[in-house]
Amino acid sequence: LADAFFTCRKNVLLAKSTSTQVEGIFAASRGRSVPEEQEALLQQWLEEGAGNLPASDSAPAVGKVSATLTSDWLEGSELLMTSLSDLNSAAEVTWCAGQQLTELHTLASSEPQDHAVAELAKLPAEETVAVVGSAPWAAVLPQMDHQIVGCATIDVEGQNEDPAVLAWSLAHDAEIVPVEPPAWTIQNMEQFQPLPAEMPYHEILWRDWEDLSVQPYVPEQVSGNMPLFEFRVMSYNILAQDLVEQGFDLYLHCHPDILNWNYRLPNLLQEIQHWDPDVLCLQEVQENHYWEQLEPTFRMMGFECFYKRRTGRKTDGCAVCYKHSKFQLISVNPIEYFRPGLDILNRDNVGLVLLLQPLLPEGLDPKMVSPLCVANTHVLYNPRRGDVKLAQMALLLAEIDKIAKNAEGSYYPVILCGDLNSVPDSPLYKFIRNGQLSYHGMPAWKVSGQEDFSQQLHPRKLLAPLWPSSLGVTDNCQYVSVCPSKKSDRRKYSRDFLLQFHFCDVACERPPQLILLEGVTDAKPGINEKFSGFPSPNMASYFFFHLNKCWLFTCRSSGVIQHGLNLTSVYSHFLPQRGRQEVTTMPMGLGATVDYIFYSAEPVENGDRGGECRRLYQDGALKLLGRLSLLSEDVLLMANGLPNPFCSSDHLCLLASFGLEISSL
DSSP states (O other), X not given: OHHHXXXXXXXXXXXXXXXXXXXXXXXXXXXXXXXXXXXXXXHHIIIIIHHTSOHHHHHHHHHHOEEEESOSSHHHHHHHHSOTTHHHHOOOEEEEOSTHHHHHHHHHHSTTHHHHHHHHHHSXXXXXXXXXXXXXXXXXXXXXXXXXXXXXXXXXXXXXXXXXXXXXXXXXXXXXXXXXXXXXXXXXXXXXXXXXXXXXXXXXTOOOEEEOSSOOOOGGGOOSSOOEXXXXXXXXXXXXXXXXXXXXXXXXXXXXXGGSXXXXXXXXXXXXXXXXXXXXXEEEEEHHHIIIIIHHHHHHXXXXXXXXXXXXXXXXXXXXXXXXXXXXXXEEXXXXXXXXXXXXXXXXXXXXXXXXXXXXXXXXXXXXXXXXXXXXXXXXXXXXXXXXXXXXXXXXXXXXXXXXXXTTSOBOOXXXXXXXXXXXXSXXXXXXXXXXXXXXXXXXXXXXXXXXXXXXXXXXXXXXXXSOGGGXXXXXXXXXXXXXXXXXXXXXXXXXXXXXXXXXXXXTXXXXXXXXXXXXXXXXXXXXSOOOSSSOTTOHHHHHHTHHHHHHHHHHTSSEEEOOOOEEESOOXXXXXXXXXXXXXXXXXXXXXXXXXXXXOEEEXXXXXXXXXXXXEEXXXXXXXXXXXXXXXXXXXXXXXXXXXXXXXXXXXXXXXXXXXXXXX
């Protein structure tokens, strides 16, 4: 119920925000004369609606409530209680007591009432309203009968209650009669069905909190009721305003007012403040909005913030914020994926990796809880360039490997958030979750699974090695400087040392793992062959000399990349109660999951089923305690997609609760 009150209060506050567009809607209606059509509608409502009530309720209902324009509280809840189409055409109708009662009785008993009813009957059921810069909208006249039923139980004293509470009571008590609005069509787009006028958005977009702290009893996982350091992590692509204006064709289904930044900003902040995360990972954060509005507001909310703008001429980037009452910063490392001269890393995406120390209550040693590594990124969108996505992810994992690895060679717990522009069970997703991917010969479009380009005649294919050695990252997604150096070992094999083995049996045996290189590894030297100089391809000494070099070449070009971070997803990507897939965004009316929160877990032995099998995990030192449920595509379609008046981004926020074990080290 607290969440229900929150959603009502949120929209009350948003409607009273500083947005000139939103204020213009309400200001234009103040002081407006009642049109004849509305007078006739009110008259018909009094005649037909009151007659449908029981005898004991009809008189009090008419005596206690009346209808007027420009109320004090429905202005705030209008965005919540009406559909998108009503933002264009519906008048603000509210209930109040007192002075307007006489006017309604006068209107009901006036001589021209028959004429007014006749005029109302002539009105079309729907009016098409043209909106500048938007698609046609079908305005549906709401059915008023059910409102009488809901209002019969409201007395005059109820008008003094909190506006949000009263709006919630109206929405819950009313017997809603569904209205079938006509579908409006956008060229080359999915048809959206606007919400019925009587259906509040918060009821359609309701998201449950899933408590995962109570798990089935597993003896191997019992930790002796060890205390936990609990915290919440949110990942949210908030949709940069510059990207909205550059791609306005993607949002033709939205009313222009709800795309305005002055409307979206308080909506986004209200949502973040309500869920109260301790770690906040944001994508598509516009730079000027961050420094002028978001960062100062987050500091007032108790956050320490770090920001990295995309390279080049891009105006948005990624931000990571954490509550300074819960964590202390150890290190922060921004990552730029752009590398001059490398075609596979020629895009402007970025990432951030932070190492945080949880703060325990006074009297407890901070070393009793492990540091936490938090990473945030926004990977390239282009569905055709899976090679770029893999290279960007390899750079991020290499940075995490460097930051999260402790002195003993193991890893601190890791939480990886971001918009990865890849769907579940795509090769990129499997690479992160299973720790390994064989990519050689794979079509580049297949890496992310966003779109199917199988009909393309000559698709780009991934070849090994995926990136040059000059990048300084190995196929294990580690920086070369972190790996043990082999050059120093190679120097001790001098020419005189190698000549001692040029006729030995071991040097004349070809290793089975060595690939065939014509003129190098395909010849077996003869023992009786006279030494005629060094080096020579058919000499055993030269064969032994190149053995290490050829073996390294074989491993580097195997077409397999891997990492050892053991990451699994917070979400299952499927809604069992609805039998549908989870959705985090809806581009062009098609739902997809591209946003993720991965976290460190312990792998479970799954038998020897090959490297491509799905790895199983169980919670380790970092435990998943709960998550905010996602929605399905059909539910978002009922709310007219994303963004909408309730959700001010084209992505849903992801929220998870974790617990870190507190132990005596």
